[in-house]
Amino acid sequence: MPLTNQQIIERLTEKFGQDIFDIHEPYGLLTFTITKDLNLKVLRFLYDEPDLGFTFLTDLCAVHYPDNVGKELAVVYHLHNLVENIRVRFKVFAGTEQPDVFTATGIFESANWQERETYDFYGVNFVGHPNLKRILNVDEMDYFPLRKEFPLEDQTRTDKDDEMFGRGNLIGLN
Amino acid sequence: MSLPEYHVKLPDGSIEKQTTTLNLGPTHPATHGVFQNILELDGERIVSAEQTVGYIHRAFEKIAERRPLYQITPLTDRLNYCSSPINNMGWHTTCEKLMGIKMPKRVDYLRVIIMELARISDHLICNSVVGVDTGAFTGFLYVMQYRELIYEIYEEICGSRLTTNIGRIGGFERNFNDIAFRKIEKFLVEYPKVLKEFENLFSRNRIFMERTQGIGGIDGQRALNYGFTGPNLRAAGIDYDVRVHKPYSSYEDFDFTIPVGKTGDCYDRFLVRNQEMYQSLKIIEQAYRKVQEFKGTDADVFHADAPEYYLPAKEDVYTKMEALIYHFKIVMGETNIPAGEVYHSVEGGNGELGFYLITDGGRSPYRLHFRRPCFIYYQAYSELTKGSMLSDAIITMSSLNLIAGEMDG
Numbered sequence: 001m002p003l004t005n006q007q008i009i010e011r012l013t014e015k016f017g018q019d020i021f022d023i024h025e026p027y028g029l030l031t032f033t034i035t036k037d038l039n040l041k042v043l044r045f046l047y048d049e050p051d052l053g054f055t056f057l058t059d060l061c062a063v064h065y066p067d068n069v070g071k072e073l074a075v076v077y078h079l080h081n082l083v084e085n086i087r088v089r090f091k092v093f094a095g096t097e098q099p100d101v102f103t104a105t106g107i108f109e110s111a112n113w114q115e116r117e118t119y120d121f122y123g124v125n126f127v128g129h130p131n132l133k134r135i136l137n138v139d140e141m142d143y144f145p146l147r148k149e150f151p152l153e154d155q156t157r158t159d160k161d162d163e164m165f166g167r168g169n170l171i172g173l174n
Numbered sequence: 175m176s177l178p179e180y181h182v183k184l185p186d187g188s189i190e191k192q193t194t195t196l197n198l199g200p201t202h203p204a205t206h207g208v209f210q211n212i213l214e215l216d217g218e219r220i221v222s223a224e225q226t227v228g229y230i231h232r233a234f235e236k237i238a239e240r241r242p243l244y245q246i247t248p249l250t251d252r253l254n255y256c257s258s259p260i261n262n263m264g265w266h267t268t269c270e271k272l273m274g275i276k277m278p279k280r281v282d283y284l285r286v287i288i289m290e291l292a293r294i295s296d297h298l299i300c301n302s303v304v305g306v307d308t309g310a311f312t313g314f315l316y317v318m319q320y321r322e323l324i325y326e327i328y329e330e331i332c333g334s335r336l337t338t339n340i341g342r343i344g345g346f347e348r349n350f351n352d353i354a355f356r357k358i359e360k361f362l363v364e365y366p367k368v369l370k371e372f373e374n375l376f377s378r379n380r381i382f383m384e385r386t387q388g389i390g391g392i393d394g395q396r397a398l399n400y401g402f403t404g405p406n407l408r409a410a411g412i413d414y415d416v417r418v419h420k421p422y423s424s425y426e427d428f429d430f431t432i433p434v435g436k437t438g439d440c441y442d443r444f445l446v447r448n449q450e451m452y453q454s455l456k457i458i459e460q461a462y463r464k465v466q467e468f469k470g471t472d473a474d475v476f477h478a479d480a481p482e483y484y485l486p487a488k489e490d491v492y493t494k495m496e497a498l499i500y501h502f503k504i505v506m507g508e509t510n511i512p513a514g515e516v517y518h519s520v521e522g523g524n525g526e527l528g529f530y531l532i533t534d535g536g537r538s539p540y541r542l543h544f545r546r547p548c549f550i551y552y553q554a555y556s557e558l559t560k561g562s563m564l565s566d567a568i569i570t571m572s573s574l575n576l577i578a579g580e581m582d583g
Binding site: 057 | 239272396400516519543545550552554583
């Protein structure tokens with residue numbers, strides 16, 4: 001019998017109880033949130049249990065919700081059971097004050113760079129990561145650029161010297 | 175103890191060591207892209223490799239947070255630029271999934287034709303470049319004219335060749351013209367023979383086999399753990415293909431097989447890509463026949479009925495009020511996107527290309543993350559090359575089909 005979202009969530013609540021919450025299924029993909037410190041236990045459980053078998057980490061990334069005080073950063077995991085062909089997505093929330101989340105590199109080699117990328121752009125500190133340093137940005141950067149406090153420039157701003165950007169009056173023509 | 179006389183005297187302050195450090199890249203002709211490898215060599219054997227990426231990082235995920243959806247399509251072009259139509263279609267289908275737009279079958283089939291042509295051009299470049307790196311330039315030049323033909327087909331449809339920006343959210347910008355169909359026919363007739371000849375040049379070639387067999391191999395379990403997808407995973411014996419596991423754009427209507435390898439080495443990756451090109455041809459043939467079956471007004475369908483997201487025809491903009499309003503709203507990016515959270519993936523040239531899109535009801539994504547297959551499987555490179563020769567590392571790199579644009583996002 002194929003694995004269903006219902007069965008997965010039953011198995012998880014049986015094991016972790018109240019630590020699994022906010023369960024919903026946007027576009028059919030089972031999504032839930034777990035207590036921050038349990039992320040490795042849940043990953044391990046989903047990986048090891050023979051009837052669940054989520055052995056493929058599809059994607060790992062973060063989202064910044066600045067209004068969610070104390071829990072600004074969400075780390076999102078997408079897992080895939082390739083045999084049953086079913087996916088799950090779960091999130092853990094951490095505050096920007098102390099964004100510590102356990103690393104998944106012990107289970108998935110593929111988490112290594114994805115966590116580095118997440119650290120690089122959101123500053124999530126993956127505890128236990130073997131080589132947590134910036135990957136796409138320059139090493140000297142001292143902020144986390146994908147956080148919402150760094151808005152992209154307003155395209156209509158007028159205080160810039162347009163001549164430097166090929167707009168406005170060209171030098172020597174007026 | 176005094177040093178023997180032939181020992182090289184190093185300048186003061188130098189560190190003496192047994193191994194050689196070699197910087198391969200960031201701009202080395204053999205890397206086919208901008209990324210660096212710091213290799214530690216013992217003679218010609220690789221002791222360790224450390225990859226540095228990010229030289230052409232362009233912050234697409236950040237830029238996307240300020241753009242209306244249709245302006246994000248040109249960003250996806252620049253991920254895997256060897257098969258940009260697949261990226262474009264992946265993005266369109268993600269948006270359509272979010273907004274619940276159902277595509278007419280004809281549009282799906284036209285998209286399939288374009289995506290499979292793109293897959294062929296992607297694999298063609300990869301395989302012929304593996305040939306170049308093993309010392310056979312002929313194959314590369316020979317197949318280039320058929321990539322040219324594929325690019326001409328794109329040109330008939332969207333006007334551009336490499337970074338295509340092909341199609342729109344909700345369909346295509348215009349119907350395929352007769353020249354496009356004639357060129358697709360020409361491709362279907364001529365290309366199989368060319369591919370056969372290309373295959374003959376390599377697949378049983380003694381030099382090629384010895385250079386690629388047992389080089390850069392990985393077993394299925396490790397490949398999964400490293401997050402491999404696409405031809406590289408299938409070469410390791412695991413038949414995961416998004417087109418079959420989660421069909422999009424009506425892939426379920428087509429009959430094709432997924433070729434798999436066994437050892438996951440450069441040779442198997444080459445064979446898998448070659449076989450996939452035959453399968454792609456088979457899909458294009460079926461799709462072409464299905465498209466030809468639409469007659470009369472059905473044959474003019476090239477977009478869905480989604481006025482809020484699909485740009486109306488120009489003559490309607492001048493004559494109809496609603497069309498003018500929608501035109502204005504779409505062009506100015508003033509269409510609100512429904513709030514939601516969606517993950518959608520397509521089978522790109524290199525594997526599962528995923529789009530994780532979160533919207534909050536505004537006019538641009540709240541968060542957009544690209545799952546870039548290259549970035550994920552390039553991590554395995556140091557494991558794949560450990561203990562092999564420097565020249566094997568080059569072949570491993572090209573046979574993994576690493577595309578710097580996709581890696582850096």
